[in-house]
Amino acid sequence: MSRSPIIAFLVQRIGPYHHARLTAWVNLGKSVVWVIEFRSDDGVYAWSGVRDGGEYHRRQTHSKEQLWHALDEINPQVIVCVGYADLEIHQAMWWALRKQVPLVTCSDTTLTDGPRSWGKEQFKRRVVAAFGAALVAGSRAQHYLQGLGLDPQYQFRAWDAVDNCYFEQGAGAARKNTPTLLAQLKLPNRYFLCMARFIPEKNLPRLIEAYASYVGHTGDGAWALVLSGSGPLEEKLRRTIADAGLGSVVHLPGFIQYSELPAYYGLAGALVLPSVSETWGLVVNEAMAAGLPVMVSAHCGCAPDLVREGENGFIFEPEDVTALADLMRTVAGLDETRRTAMGRRSREIVAAYSPAAFANGLEAAVTCAFARRHRRIPWLTRLIVCLMAKR
DSSP states (O other), X not given: OOSSOEEEEEESOOOHHHHHHHHHHHHTSSOEEEEEESOTTOOSSOOOOOOOOTTSEEEEOOSHHHHHHHHHHHOOSEEEEEOSOSHHHHHHHHHHHHHTOOEEEEEOOOTTSSOOOHHHHHHHHXXXXXXXXXXXXXXXXXXXXXXXXXOGGGEEOOSSOOOHHHHHHHHHHHHTTHHHHHHHHTOOSSEEEEEOOSSGGGOHHHHXXXXXXXXXXXXXXXXXXXXXXXXXXXXXXXXXXXXTTOTTTEXXXXXXXXXXXXXXXXXXXEEEEOOSSBSOOHHHHHHHHTTOOXXXXXXXXXXXXXXXXXXXXXXXXXXXXHHHHHHHHHHHTSOHHHHHHHXXXXXXXXTTSSHHHHHHHHHHHHHHHHHTTTSOOOHHHHHHHHHHHHO
């Protein structure tokens, strides 16, 4: 490639963590990065808009014609796609195959994060064959792509990274101002923190059930539970909390904007993430960067890579309410020295999943895909991508 190759990065919408990663990538000084947002009005997450593109360029498209026109104008030497399922990604893939532009996918999908069928997996194999390289989240994502035919030598890490320094520094500042912030944010003195969308996959009713058991055994000395988020199950969760008599100890602050997150982590005692399906779990990265012990469901993609049992946290089976209640008692019962040591270990582990690690990994994936640009793409892959792009 030339000294500063032009790379197109396709994503539904730029969120705060995308911004941190992309900024680190551009700061390597090896690529000119154009980010194409193809669903900039997506409302799945209520983020405040990321207005400053920094050193990367931004385009927004809302149709196939706009997307292809943007790619024609940008004329990238490599296209990086976040995932491989969206219609707009298929449209970009077809543009790339016609122009003989190599493709990279960024993926955190795992074998167990959703139902799988033989036919659908064979179909995916054909799609994945279009990519010359991948940036994956961790070991489970790598294993899944390998099963779809992408050799591990063409896979790099780390896709799922957050701005570790932002959370570490923000949490540290919050701890120095604990009494004031607790009053300002209306938070309890000691609490478990759960950050999650209020959807079935997050397994929040079981978390509440386990927490009720923990409170029942512990009594007045029990930690509170701060359950932050929003979503379609909110009213049902509120009724569940009220019916369990937990209204005074379960706090629902709603969706927390990125600027306020470090304070919530910094004042918490531990993070709990009870999902029954989770491709990765970026809140675990955030909590670890903030120096927290973590309790993570075995069904979360990040569990084998980020959690060292007993060192910085614990892994639990999300369907086992009794085990989770016992784990809450264990974590709340740790002395301050042990919890601090576990938080320090969290920061050490998550250091390998930083924006810089993302930047280096993606640059390696881009270089790899470009080196493989003359490989033969199977005719069936080309046909499937073409049909999907035009549907």
